[in-house]
Amino acid sequence: MLLSLVLHTYSMRYLLPSVVLLGTAPTYVLAWGVWRLLSAFLPARFYQALDDRLYCVYQSMVLFFFENYTGVQILLYGDLPKNKENIIYLANHQSTVDWIVADILAIRQNALGHVRYVLKEGLKWLPLYGCYFAQHGGIYVKRSAKFSEKEMRNKLQSYVDAGTPMYLVIFPEGTRYNPEQTKVLSASQAFAAQRGLAVLKHVLTPRIKATHVAFDCMKNYLDAIYDVTVVYEGKDDGGQRRESPTMTEFLCKECPKIHIHIDRIDKKDVPEEQEHMRRWLHERFEIKDKMLIEFYESPDPERRKRFPGKSVNSKLSIKKTLPSMLILSGLTAGMLMTEAGRKLYVNTWIYGTLLGCLWVTIKA
Numbered sequence: 479m480l481l482s483l484v485l486h487t488y489s490m491r492y493l494l495p496s497v498v499l500l501g502t503a504p505t506y507v508l509a510w511g512v513w514r515l516l517s518a519f520l521p522a523r524f525y526q527a528l529d530d531r532l533y534c535v536y537q538s539m540v541l542f543f544f545e546n547y548t549g550v551q552i553l554l555y556g557d558l559p560k561n562k563e564n565i566i567y568l569a570n571h572q573s574t575v576d577w578i579v580a581d582i583l584a585i586r587q588n589a590l591g592h593v594r595y596v597l598k599e600g601l602k603w604l605p606l607y608g609c610y611f612a613q614h615g616g617i618y619v620k621r622s623a624k625f626s627e628k629e630m631r632n633k634l635q636s637y638v639d640a641g642t643p644m645y646l647v648i649f650p651e652g653t654r655y656n657p658e659q660t661k662v663l664s665a666s667q668a669f670a671a672q673r674g675l676a677v678l679k680h681v682l683t684p685r686i687k688a689t690h691v692a693f694d695c696m697k698n699y700l701d702a703i704y705d706v707t708v709v710y711e712g713k714d715d716g717g718q719r720r721e722s723p724t725m726t727e728f729l730c731k732e733c734p735k736i737h738i739h740i741d742r743i744d745k746k747d748v749p750e751e752q753e754h755m756r757r758w759l760h761e762r763f764e765i766k767d768k769m770l771i772e773f774y775e776s777p778d779p780e781r782r783k784r785f786p787g788k789s790v791n792s793k794l795s796i797k798k799t800l801p802s803m804l805i806l807s808g809l810t811a812g813m814l815m816t817e818a819g820r821k822l823y824v825n826t827w828i829y830g831t832l833l834g835c836l837w838v839t840i841k842a
Contacts, residue, residue, distance in 0.1 A: 492729035495543040502806040503606050504826035505813060506536050510610065511830075522640055530591030530643065533614055535802045537581050537590050542799035543729065544578050550728075551735045552582060553789040557742040562589035563701035564644045566692050568759075570681050570707055570766055571649035572656070573722035579708050579738060580647045585798060592643040596630075596688050598652075602838045605827065609834030612841070615642060621652060625687050634695040644699070646692060650684035650759060657719045675760050680719065680770035684763045686756040693748060693755070703743045707766045709773055711735040711783060719774050739769060739785045 510532055517525035545552070567580055577595060584590045594615035602608040602618045612618065617633050619625055637644060653662065657680075666682040675683065693700070710722045712733045723733045741762075749755050769785055776782045813819035 491731060492726050495547060495729050498803065498807055499540060499543065502536075502539070502810045504823050504830065505806055505810045506532070507606050507610060507830055508822070508826055509809075510613075514613075526640065526642055529614060532591075533593075534591035535805065537593070538585065538799045538802035539806050540578065541581055541585060541794065542796075542803040544575070545582065545794045546796050546799055548729060548731050548733070550731075550733055552792045552794070553735060553737045553784075554740065554792045555738065555785040555787050555789050556740040558583060558740045559587060559742065562587045562592065562643070562645075564696070564699055565646070565702050565704050566689070566696065566700065567645060567647045567704045567706060568650055568689065568762070569647070569705075570763075570770075571651045571654050572708070573654065573710060573728075574725045575710070575723065575728050575733075576649065576654075576708065577647065579706070579736065580645070582736075582794075583704075583706070583738065583740070584645050585794065586792065589643070589645050592645040594637075594644060594646055596646065596648045596692070603835060605831040606834060609830075609837050612838065615644075618838075619688055627687065627691055630688065630691050631695055634692060638696055638699045644696065646696070648688055648692060650686070650689050650763075651682040652685045653682065654722075655680070655682050656721050658721055670760075675757075676764050676767075678763060678767045680767050680774070681763050684759050686752060686759055689759060690752045690755050693745075694750065697745060697748075697750065700745045702745060703748060705741040705743055705762050705766075707739040707769055707785070709737040709770065709785075711737060737773070737783075737785055737789070741765075 510529065513528055513532065514525070517528070544550070567583075569576060569579070580593055580595075581590060584593045594617070595611065596617050596619055597611065599618045599620050602612065604611075615637060617630055619630060651666075656662070663682070667677045670677050670683040693703075710728075710733045712723070712735065727733070749758050772781055773783060773785060810823075813823050
């Protein structure tokens with residue numbers, strides 16, 4: 479009986495965020511759809527400006543749960559400019575929470591609405607979200623030999639030509655690092671060794687294609703590249719690294735701290751030719767690997783569980799996130815209180831998903 483109660487209480491920790499985040503999706507998509515129609519005959523910059531504002535509202539609600547609700551401690555190291563910039567964001571990839579870490583940094587620069595992702599192609603089939611992410615500036619890419627450089631170039635060039643603010647998030651490893659998936663790690667290390675590159679322990683060998691295309695298209699538009707290294711503290715055991723928390727585990731408050739190290743790299747310091755950039759990118763991941771080795775394995779207890787340099791405990795004010803949560807959940811609750819609203823809500827889930835899948839199929 480007591481055990482059942484404990485398990486029930488544990489599950490409730492992520493039930494509320496899950497219900498709100500998923501439950502408000504039709505409301506958000508309806509609001510975006512109305513604006514899309516109303517702005518059809520307006521200059522594109524008007525649509526983009528309000529779309530970015532709407533996206534900021536939704537992601538602020540997401541951050542209410544991932545920062546304020548969980549009470550996670552955010553420790554920032556390195557250089558995070560106070561002002562928004564046009565950037566490429568390169569980070570190690572280990573959890574489904576990684577994309578939210580980009581939001582965590584962007585909101586501290588007032589750039590949350592400008593976050594756009596390079597995503598694996600399978601995510602375009604997500605109900606409602608899959609189509610919307612593409613509309614907001616996300617770029618779906620296929621892996622390895624199926625990667626379409628021309629398609630990515632065309633999309634990025636259209637954003638640059640339109641003057642779209644870009645906080646472009648790329649995870650060069652291409653798949654999530656999991657220390658318990660030894661076959662993936664071994665294959666990554668063998669790939670590096672065959673090409674005369676340093677073998678990495680706590681990150682996978684980065685892939686160059688998406689990063690090179692993004693930089694080549696945006697180099698005259700960019701301000702900088704942010705090289706970001708992330709650690710989720712809480713699941714390592716006696717210095718032995720464990721699998722990073724999933725979204726559910728994170729919302730269940732199993733991650734008390736996130737350590738985020740930011741290196742701001744001026745675009746003039748990034749080589750343009752692809753092979754030179756491949757070496758440069760691998761060297762950046764060597765730096766990440768060394769920091770992670772020290773974080774988990776340093777013989778000096780004072781240097782473990784922290785990155786080099788001074789850290790700042792960055793707490794996000796609830797004033798930045800609570801209003802968005804109340805607005806979207808309030809609008810959703812109001813819609814569900816009437817029969818017509820409930821019908822619209824259900825139809826949005828059904829037909830919005832079908833139309834979204836049709837759209838991404840046509841665009842494929």
